Structures are given as structure tokens and as C-alpha cells.
């Protein structure tokens with residue numbers, strides 16, 4: 001059941017919880033994935049996001065999110081000026097992403113030569129669903145700090161990653177596993193955590209033999 | 224305690240003698256694990272934001288995203304002393320329109336219960352404050368509004384795209400009417416009567432925003448919602464009861480919502496959105512802002 005605080009709130013920048021707030025949260029997810037404002041971003045708008053781009057301020061919401069603004073920051077309405085000041089290069093394109101929710105956007109970023117790509121949908125009342133990160137399918141709502149690990153699909157790999165987390169006292173909320181390629185022995189795990197993790201823990205995981213790569217995204221939900 | 228109906232809240236109030244807002248806060252704690260203090264302080268914060276959005280934007284000409292509205296609140300504010308419907312009612316409508324126009328201009332608002340219907344509850348609560356109701360009483364009234372909205376969201380919906388505008392302006396009006404009764408010192412039963420009368424009056428209201436944007440008819444419907452909420456709060460305080468209880472009205476609203484065709488659920492394809500004037504406005508607008516592939 002929803003909290004009454006979700007019913008009588010949240011405080012947000014208008015006009016629409018699905019076309020403005022939700023869009024902003026998806027973009028905030030990309031900001032967190034980059035651990036800061038990227039150098040360049042391209043927003044690929046799918047479905048009704050193409051229609052609400054100006055009339056619901058979706059373009060400003062997306063831009064505000066990638067600039068790391070809070071979802072109730074009045075500057076969202078001037079996010080183009082904020083982006084200009086930071087020196088962020090941005091672009092919007094229409095795209096057909098196929099059979100996905102009508103309010104979906106693909107966000108491609110580049111920061112210091114590292115490219116990331118996420119696809120997210122705004123599914124109503126400001127709630128979001130991230131359905132792909134760097135081409136790995138997922139189902140995340142951005143409510144938890146999340147660790148995304150591509151690991152070798154060998155016995156005990158996952159267990160040893162979990163051991164590192166529990167060594168540091170980090171509790172796991174949920175976990176989504178996927179076998180990327182049986183042939184290449186590659187698998188991926190999306191681990192939603194109950195608390196944030198430090199750079200040190202992330203480095204430790206990245207350096208593990210069974211780990212090919214690891215990404216970390218902070219929760220998008222603000223107090 | 225598996226409460227999800229308003230009549231259960233009334234029963235608990237009657238059995239324990241506790242006021243409705245306290246019972247709601249306990250229900251919330253059992254349901255979500257948030258302490259009553261935390262919920263109350265966050266509710267107080269939301270009330271402050273409502274006040275702030277009104278104070279910052281009142282009397283201004285606002286530039287909305289599509290530009291179909293923006294100076295109506297200003298016109299209304301200047302007219303308050305002359306309003307035949309009465310200063311208090313017209314004040315509430317003016318606040319509601321101010322906040323709705325602020326929402327359409329990408330200002331900070333509280334989505335209570337949604338962006339489109341964000342003017343109704345503050346229209347009522349801030350008017351009560353102007354006429355002497357204490358702030359703490361209004362914060363507890365906002366908790367009560369939350370309970371009404373939560374029950375609607377469990378058994379029906381608060382989304383125009385799902386259940387039409389009855390779910391947005393209709394629910395907002397029910398929440399505001401119930402909150403007003405609570406603030407005026409009415410009983411939990413009177414709170415539910417005011418909410419039920421509101422939902423019944425707006426039953427079947429369609430969601431037909433021009434171009435799909437939250438401007439026409441949304442902004443002015445907020446004025447209707449705030450006005451009706453005050454009316455039904457007064458009627459409930461006078462002892463007028465809803466023959467059909469709130470929980471059943473909500474179920475009826477859910478059924479009506481499910482019967483609404485897609486064209487009348489925020490698609491911008493029916494109702495006033497499908498009129499010749501609306502179409503020509505939107506044609507001109509989309510020509511100006513065509514996206515590149």
C-alpha cells in the first residue's frame with residue numbers, strides 16, 4: 001500500500017508526474033551511473049515522450065536530471081542555462097525503441113571517454129523502471145543503491161562477491177541474475193543494496209578475479 | 224490491522240475516542256513503518272511548500288509551457304473584493320488557479336494528489352488559514368486528506384490516464400472537502416460525507432486535456448474543485464449526509480473509470496480536446512516544435 005506521503009506529495013517541478021518528474025528521475029539515474037555530470041549526452045525519445053517534449057517540459061526535466069538537480073529544484077525550469085554553464089553538450093533525437101512503455105527514453109552519455117547507455121520508462125505517478133544498462137537487461141526502480149556486476153559464470157563467483165559485501169556489513173535488498181553468454185561464461189548480477197557503498201568497496205569488487213567489470217549507481221530517491 | 228476502507232477508520236475512531244488524524248498516523252505506521260512524528264513532519268513540509276508556491280506566484284502573469292493559460296489567477300485576485308459568490312469561495316478558487324498555473328509553468332508545486340489537480344487541496348487549506356484556522360490543524364487535515372486519497376488509490380485510481388478526471392480533480396476535491404471538515408472540527412463520519420458528496424458530484428468527469436497538456440481544461444477545473452470542496456464541507460457540517468457511504472462511492476467511481484473509453488483518459492483525443500478550436504491550437508503548436516529523427 002502506498003504511503004499517504006506519496007498521495008499528498010511529492011513536492012516537484014510541474015506539470016506532470018509521469019512526463020516531467022519521471023523523466024527527470026530516469027535522467028538522474030544516468031547522472032548517478034556516471035557519478036556526476038557527463039561531458040556529452042544524447043536523449044533518444046520514444047513514443048509519447050516525443051509529443052510531451054515541449055508541452056510537458058520533458059526536455060528540461062531530462063536535462064535537469066543529467067545535471068544532477070534535485071527533483072524539486074526550481075532551476076529545472078531553466079535546466080538549459082544550467083547545462084550551458086556546466087558546459088554539457090546535449091542533443092535530443094526521436095527514436096522507435098519497439099515494444100516498450102510509451103514514456104521511454106534512451107540516454108547515451110560520455111564522460112572522460114567512457115560511454116554509458118540506459119533505457120528507462122516513466123510508468124506513472126513519478127515511478128520509473130530502468131530496463132537496460134549498457135545493453136544488459138534489467139528491472140530497476142532506482143530506489144536502492146545498486147551494484148551492477150558482470151562476472152565470470154563459474155561456480156562460486158557470485159558467492160565470493162556477496163562475501164565481500166557482507167564483510168563490509170552491506171545488506172542486500174534484492175538481486176537479479178542473468179547469464180549473458182553460456183559460451184563465454186559470462187553472467188551479470190544487479191544487486192540492490194540497503195545502504196550505499198564506498199569507493200573502496202567498489203574497487204575491491206572490481207579487482208576480484210571473477211569480476212569482469214562493476215558499476216555502481218546510487219539511489220535516485222531523495223530524502 | 225489490515226485497514227483499507229474508510230468505514231474501518233471511522234470505527235476505530237469511535238471505539239477508541241482518538242481523533243481521525245491520530246488514527247490515520249497509526250495506520251500509516253503499521254502499513255509503511257514510518258513513525259507518526261516522521262509522517263507529520265513531512266506533511267508539515269509539504270504544507271509549507273504549498274504555501275510557498277502560492278506566495279511566490281500569486282498575482283503574477285505566468286508563462287506556461289503551451290501558453291494557453293497564465294494570467295487567469297492574476298485577474299481573479301484583482302476581482303476578489305467584487306466576487307458575488309463571496310470572498311472566501313473566490314479566494315479559494317484564486318489560490319487553486321494560481322497553483323495550477325504555476326504547475327503548468329514548471330514551478331515547484333506539491334503533487335497532491337497529482338500535478339494536474341495540484342491546486343484544489345491548497346486552495347481550500349490556505350483559504351482556511353487566511354481566515355484564522357491554525358496551521359497545525361491544517362497539517363493534521365492534510366493527513367486526513369492523505370487517508371482519503373490513499374483509500375481511493377487502493378480501490379480505484381488517482382490517475383487521469385487510468386480513470387479520467389474524476390480520479391484527479393474528483394479525488395482532489397474529495398480530499399480537500401474531507402480535510403476542510405476535519406479542520407472545522409467535524410467528526411470522522413462528517414469527513415467521509417463531505418468526501419462522498421464531492422466524488423458523487425464529479426463522478427464520470429472525463430480527462431480531456433487539449434493536446435494532452437495540463438492546461439485546458441485542467442487549470443480551471445482546479446477552481447471548480449476547490450469551490451465544491453468548501454461547499455460540501457459546509458453541507459456536511461450542516462448535517463447533510465451522503466446516502467451512499469464513501470467506500471461504496473469509491474467502488475462506483477472505479478467501475479465508471481474502467482468503462483471510460485481511451486479517448487477520455489488523458490489521450491487528448493476526446494472531450495474538449497477534440498473540438499475544432501483545440502485541434503487548431505495544437506496543430507499550430509506541434510508545427511512549431513517538430514522533433515528531428
Ligand code: SF4
Nearest residue numbers: 339383388391430441
Ligand atoms: S483533465 Fe486530465 S490532465 Fe487535466 S486535471 Fe483532469 S485528469 Fe488531470
